[in-house]
Amino acid sequence: MKQTILNELRSTIGDETIDFYVFAERKVPLIASFLYIFVGIFLILVSEIGKYFDSSKRDFNIFDSVNIIFALIGVTLLVWGVVSFFQNGGHFVGTPTRLIHYKKGTAKIYPWVDFTGNVDMNPSKRYITFFLHSNRKVEKGVNMYMICDVINLFSADNILEIERISRQRITENKDINKFVF
Structure with missing residues (x-):
């Protein structure tokens, strides 16, 4: 100490x-950081795989907007997971009163x-x-x-x-x- x-x-x-x-050493538990990273990658993959099942060649449809939403949520979770992985919790000092x-x-x-x-x-x-x-x-x-x-x-x-x-x-x-x- x-x-x-x-x-x-x-x-x-x-x-x-x-x-x-x-x-x-950490702001959040290690498992939480890995969970955010995993879910973020999963959502990005789901949004990319969805493009292969869309056989229509139109310029833009509702399916594309759902893919964009999945990708944005996935990227946000991925970034948050990586950032939280490297954040520390700070210094804690205990005194008799505080x-x-x-x-x-x-x-x-x-x-x-x-x-x-x-x-x-x-x-x-x-x-x-x-x-x-x-x-x-x-x-x-x-x-x-x-x-x-x-x-x-x-x-x-x-x-x-x-x-x-x-x-x-x-x-x-x-x-x-x-x-x-």
């Missing part, structure tokens, strides 16, 4: 002690008070997901549900230690009456 911290990030942290510092996410010159600060305490993780796949309280609520029948914000940390080292420290900080800073409705 001992790594050199960026100077821009150090100014955001200030004098607080650092509980953990980790660099997330979680700091730093990426490309911008820092997002999440106080531990805002976390729900629900944490989803898988050490073998190297991911952890934190859930935050939000002000968005949905009413289903007579019940009211809160929509949580999500912070994903993919392809990071020491997931078990990060989870242990995070749970400790969430319980220390928990405000029981903050999100009662």
Whole structure:
């Protein structure tokens, strides 16, 4: 966990002690990037194969417009898959009072008070997901549900230690009456 911290990030942290510092190698899971690439290639192939089944030699018909739509969606998914394959998740720093996410010159600060305490993780796949309280609520029948914000940390080292420290900080800073409705 001992790594050199960026100077821009150090100014955001200030004098607080650092509980953990980790660099997330990925923004999205690897399987999601491959899925976008696969579906994009599949849609491009479907739009190209469709041309061989059109026996009419007219200039333009409705079948061509469907092929164009399939090809555009396929290219969009393919580009998104390739871009997401190379995106990193940024730097995450845990302090006694907050979680700091730093990426490309911008820092997002999440106080531990805002976390729900629900944490989803898988050490073998190297991911952890934190859930935050939000002000968005949905009413289903007579019940009211809160929509949580999500912070994903993919392809990071020491997931078990990060989870242990995070749970400790969430319980220390928990405000029981903050999100009662």
